[in-house]
Amino acid sequence: MKGVAKLSNGPGDVELIDLPEPEILPGHAIVAVRATGICGTDLHILKGEYKVTPPVVIGHEVCGLVSEIGEGVDRSWLGKRVVLETFFDTCRQCRYCRGGRPNLCSSRRSIGTHVNGGMAPWVQVPVSNLHEVPDWLSDYGASLAEPLACVCNAVFAYGCAIAPSDNVLVIGPGAIGAVAAQVAKACGASVVARGTSSDRGRLDLLQSIGFDCSVAGETALPPDSFDVVIECSGNGHGQADALKALRKGGRLLQVGLFGKNIDVDFDAVCRKELVVTSGFASTPASWLQTMALIEKRNVDLDVLVTEAGSLENWNHLFDSAMAQKGMKYIIDPRLGSAN
Numbered sequence: 001m002k003g004v005a006k007l008s009n010g011p012g013d014v015e016l017i018d019l020p021e022p023e024i025l026p027g028h029a030i031v032a033v034r035a036t037g038i039c040g041t042d043l044h045i046l047k048g049e050y051k052v053t054p055p056v057v058i059g060h061e062v063c064g065l066v067s068e069i070g071e072g073v074d075r076s077w078l079g080k081r082v083v084l085e086t087f088f089d090t091c092r093q094c095r096y097c098r099g100g101r102p103n104l105c106s107s108r109r110s111i112g113t114h115v116n117g118g119m120a121p122w123v124q125v126p127v128s129n130l131h132e133v134p135d136w137l138s139d140y141g142a143s144l145a146e147p148l149a150c151v152c153n154a155v156f157a158y159g160c161a162i163a164p165s166d167n168v169l170v171i172g173p174g175a176i177g178a179v180a181a182q183v184a185k186a187c188g189a190s191v192v193a194r195g196t197s198s199d200r201g202r203l204d205l206l207q208s209i210g211f212d213c214s215v216a217g218e219t220a221l222p223p224d225s226f227d228v229v230i231e232c233s234g235n236g237h238g239q240a241d242a243l244k245a246l247r248k249g250g251r252l253l254q255v256g257l258f259g260k261n262i263d264v265d266f267d268a269v270c271r272k273e274l275v276v277t278s279g280f281a282s283t284p285a286s287w288l289q290t291m292a293l294i295e296k297r298n299v300d301l302d303v304l305v306t307e308a309g310s311l312e313n314w315n316h317l318f319d320s321a322m323a324q325k326g327m328k329y330i331i332d333p334r335l336g337s338a339n
Contacts (some may be wrong), residue, residue, distance in 0.1 A: 003057035003313045011048040022124040029127045030068040034139040036118035037061030038329045039320045049259040052113045060086045060111050062118035063142035073127045076254030083145040088115045104279040123335040127301035140330045141302035151180045153257045153286035154279025170185040172233030173202040175328045178304050180230045186298040221245045236262035243268040254278040269319030305326050308338025
């Protein structure tokens with residue numbers, strides 16, 4: 001089979017390469033990949049801003065069919081359409097693993113960074129990583145379950161869930177921001193999405209599904225006016241706007257990764273007594289919250305899919321994702337001939 005792999009750390013060095021098919025392990029499942037979303041982390045990997053264990057097939061936002069199971073796995077999983085938690089293994093012994101936060105385990109290895117991920121026809125994960133997908137959700141939409149789980153980890157961690165009375169600002173209207181806006185709305189909050197003039201197409205999409213939107217440089221943010229700001233842009237200007245927009249005692253929820261050091265007016269956190277929380281990747285608890293939101297149809301993931309293409313077309317899809325014009329670009333290994 002073929003897969004899109006990062007061959008070394010540093011800028012570039014991503015290629016479509018020949019790979020052996022995975023050999024099934026006890027307690028694991030091999031999933032025939034139907035859709036893998038291109039994540040901002042994948043773009044950081046391409047640019048050399050996020051270290052991996054090369055050579056490794058990238059991609060961790062996966063939907064597929066269980067095609068093979070290992071020893072000790074319930075046979076009822078065979079043929080089920082699933083989405084995947086991303087951790088391949090953790091130590092299971094540290095305070096973070098025991099506390100339900102394996103995302104913080106120092107020994108954590110994840111698909112797409114440490115072991116082969118979803119930009120290939122097959123991917124192998126522990127069976128405990130599997131979540132069955134409802135029939136009404138498309139393969140492409142289902143691949144956004146993983147970013148939804150990351151957002152749920154950030155929003156609901158530390159007992160800081162968004163309240164129905166909250167005014168929420170989401171900065172950065174990409175796929176993560178669009179998911180975050182929907183989660184905040186599902187909590188009953190009033191939500192405004194904000195981006196730059198280059199985000200106009202994304203903001204139009206969010207407006208079409210019921211969100212108020214504003215454009216930086218065209219509409220001034222009222223200072224000290226939001227209870228919660230979810231910063232998804234990974235941009236220093238967005239972070240600065242977040243600190244200005246929050247009311248005293250408000251909450252900054254940092255989701256976007258910057259990929260570099262930024263200048264932050266951290267005195268504003270002290271002056272306003274802001275609560276700053278974040279979320280890195282997902283947890284078992286956030287996956288349960290994710291699947292509940294999907295089952296209740298509180299989020300629309302299908303509407304966020306911009307384009308899908310084959311493994312051979314990975315370069316175009318990555319370039320499109322890098323240009324930040326659409327929401328979510330999908331690699332579908334069933335398209336083309338890379339199998």
